[in-house]
Amino acid sequence: MRSEAGASVPRAELAPGYSIARLIQGGWQLTPDHSDREIDRTAQIDSFLRTAEAGFTTFDCADIYTGVEKLFGEFLRAWRAGGRDTDRIQIHTKYVPDLAALATLTRADVARAVDRSLARLGVERLDLVQFHWWDHGVPGFLETAGWLSDLIPTGKLRSIGLTNVATADMRELTASGINVRANQVQYSLLDRRPERGLSSLCAKTGARLLCYGALAGGFLSEGYLRTPVPHEPLSNRSLVKYRLIVEEYGGWKAFQNLLDTVAQIARKHEVSLANVAARWVLERSGVAAVILGASRSDRLVENLRLFSFELDPDDRRALERHCNGHPGPEGDIYERERDRSGPHWAILRTGLHQG
Ligand SMILES: NC(=O)c1ccc[n+]([C@@H]2O[C@H](COP(=O)([O-])OP(=O)(O)OC[C@H]3O[C@@H](n4cnc5c(N)ncnc54)[C@H](OP(=O)(O)O)[C@@H]3O)[C@@H](O)[C@H]2O)c1
Structure with a gap:
């Protein structure tokens, strides 16, 4: 399939017979929790229709992204109304029970959460449910994943994924026999924590990484090249979060040095x-x-160009030099975010269902 920018959108197989676009459209930026920006629903659905026709057929949302499952549901209705086949679209959601609810979750709670996502999206089966557990000190992670997995034979969901689940926890889960197809994690030039174990676990189990943070909320773009440290307050929650990652990478000056190399490439x-x-x-x-x-939507035309070229060995070496000098955030996937005395935990919202 070809698009306006002339390149096609390559696909990856996540499970036998189930493929996704290698660039997924993320839904978090469409929530009122992200910024004060008002979403024009009609224009947004129009944009989804156009970009899906161009091959960007895969979308990411979550039960905690306020209003986004419903918005994607409206998009699916518009897609169907145009006589198009919904099998061409893949919508990934998440199951993120509140921190306060973890200790008392039941099988019925899991079934209700899945039914709620099905109803909001207006579909009979969820393509991929990415499961998150805020605190692995609270028992129930494996059992709850098992309850989710038990819904696969009922036809309510196709596959299970994880989000922000560390290597050891994912290893335990897959060893228990649950077929995990993907782990959605932060991965970028600034944050290479997946390379500390998760990537090799995935190579062994066949699960794939779905990566957010690749642009660090927009920091890794022309807009921040040769600019001074941005003024607070930053305009959205992504920038607040990735500003911390820039600091953990080595600070603004080290980040600017990296951006210079990225710009040359x-x-x-x-x-x-x-x-x-x-x-x-x-x-x-x-x-x-x-x-x-x-x-x-205009970003997507630009983003499509990422399929029009490949990094060559010189590019990789130049970037590697920065990476070697700056290991970035310490520890495994989401380890720093889970540190209750740290700055990441302070900005997390762990009770969005209650909120
Ligand atoms: N599982 C999790 O914990 C988690 C966490 C964060 C995100 N996510 C998922 O990942 C998706 C992406 O979020 P992210 O945090 O990774 O943000 P991101 O994609 O790194 O950054 C998004 C921002 O980058 C800007 N941008 C996009 N394309 C650009 C381009 N070509 N040039 C310059 N700027 C560009 C956009 O700015 P404009 O608004 O100006 O276009 C947008 O606001 C979310 O929607 C969500 O689905 C998951």
Whole structure:
């Protein structure tokens, strides 16, 4: 399938007979929790129709992304109304029970959560449910994943994925016999925590990585090249979160040095900085797709260029030099975010269903 930018959108197989676009449109930027920006629902659905026709057929949302499952449901209705086949569209959601609810979750709660996502999306089967557990000190992670998995034979969901689940926890889950198809994690030039164990676990189990943070909320783009440290307050929650990652990478100056190299590579291939940053993630081992924020449809035309080139050995070496000097956030997947005395935990919202 060809699009306006002339390149086609490659696909990756996540499960036998189930493939996704290697660039997934992310839904978090469409929630009121992300920023004050008002969403024009009609324009947004129009944009989804156009971009899905161009091959961007895969979307990411969550039960905690306020209003987004419903918005994607409206999009699916519009897609069907145009006589198109919904089998061409893949919608990934998440099951993120509130932190306060973990200790008392029941099988019935899990079934209700799945039914709620089915109703909001207006579908009979969920393509992929990515499961998150806020606190592995609270028992119930394996049991709850088992209850979710038990819904597969009922036809209510096709596959189970995880999000922000560390290597050891994912290993335990797969050893228990649950067929995990994907783990959605942060992965970028600034944050290479998946390389500390998760990528090799995925290589062994056949699960794939679905990566957010590839552009660090937009920091890894022209807009921040050779700019001073941005003023607070930052304009959305993504920037607040990724500003912490920039600091953990080595601070603004080290980040600017990296951006300079990314810019040189972008000029050489006649693409954007964001293209190079996303391309680097896409080429890492175990990565099925990058998820990019879907707030502006014109971005997607630009983002499509990430399929028009490949990084060459010189590019990889130049980027590796920065990576070697800056190991970035410490520990495994989401380890720093789970630290209750740290700055990441302070900005997390762990009770969005109650909220
Ligand atoms: N599982 C999780 O914990 C988790 C966490 C975060 C995100 N996610 C998922 O990942 C998706 C993406 O979120 P993210 O945090 O990774 O954000 P991101 O895609 O790194 O950044 C999104 C921002 O980057 C800007 N952008 C997009 N394309 C660009 C381009 N070509 N050039 C310059 N800027 C560009 C957009 O700005 P404009 O608004 O100006 O277009 C957008 O607001 C979310 O929607 C969500 O589905 C999951």
